[in-house]
Amino acid sequence: MGYRVQPGGVESYWNVHTFFQLMPPAELFAKHPEYYSYIEGKRVADQAQLCLSNSAVLAVMIDRIKKRMRESPEYLIYDVSQNDWHNPCQCDNCLHIANQYGGESGILIWFVNQVADAVKQEFPTKYIGTLSYQYTRKPPVNIKPKENVVVRFCSIECCFSHDFKSCKENKTFLADLEGWSSLAPHLYIWDYVVNFNHYQMPYPNFSVLQPNIQTFRDNHTIGIMEQAAYQSRGGEFAELRSYLISKLLWNPDCNADAVINDFMSGYYGRSGKIIRKYFDQLQGLVTKDVHIHCLSTEEKHFTDAFIHSCLEIFAQAELVADNAEILRHVEMASVPILYLKCKQTPALAKADGTYAKFCKITEREKITHYSESGEPHRLSFHRAIEEQKP
Ligand SMILES: [Zn+2]
């Protein structure tokens, strides 16, 4: 996500959710409460945004983003975007501008366009980026992002067991994507490909990866970030997911099934065919009515029978592993099923050695995060099992 020198070059993006990074309330709120969101009769800084209609906010923002561009010239795109929560300003001036341009994305683009205009002369080859995210996902009307603005459109609300075109839950997302596609001169995507509440939980989204990337491509997006378990090893099928996504980004029309099979035999050796059985059984849980999300706590589609059958498959896969290295790969692939059993039946998992095996693998492989929230989640997961009475 940050700047790295890479072969071929990557169009790197300076930062995200930058309103408060560039204009911190700790520094400015006491003296200038009017820079921040007006909500229910008063100015607030906590979990809020900026008052975008205030010309002084625009002036400070321009000054600070220019300073950032001078100090860190290695980026192509510099982010001016909403914080990672809601609460846009509801003052009369902001509401007036938002209404004029079709809602919250309208006033955002109105603001970001002015920042982009102001940096253009000094930085003619650079871009100002922003987000279309949550309350700004719906595209604006009567205004377009300027030529040196990059919109990064986010899919956080979507169902990820069904592709964008086939699930009723994704209907408005698809309409918004098409809207931005017709407005934005440069459209980037921030997409989500794991369960951020349970990095280790089985997550049957493999069938949507290809059609969704194709949908982005067909809507003229030129940059896609597939956000996954970025804090630690041990995400569910992390290696396979990265491999397949890389192939798809290179060629959205590649034969995904062949790529998966190639990975299965290359990475899991003789165990690959057996792990493919597990993979198919897992993806097969998706029916018309099973919707999964990237902040999911829903576990209803995983039955005890499913867990039992998957554990048997992994026992076979371990038995035929070619060597110690491949056995490690196979054990890593089994972590989601161990995790699931520990969550669903903690007493049994503790008694029958499932939990001990989970701990052995996660410690050996230095798996530090079971969710994006990190340590609190990891500790409560372990506590729930350790306090089980034999
Ligand atoms: Zn305002």
Ligand SMILES: [Zn+2]
């Ligand atoms: Zn769905």
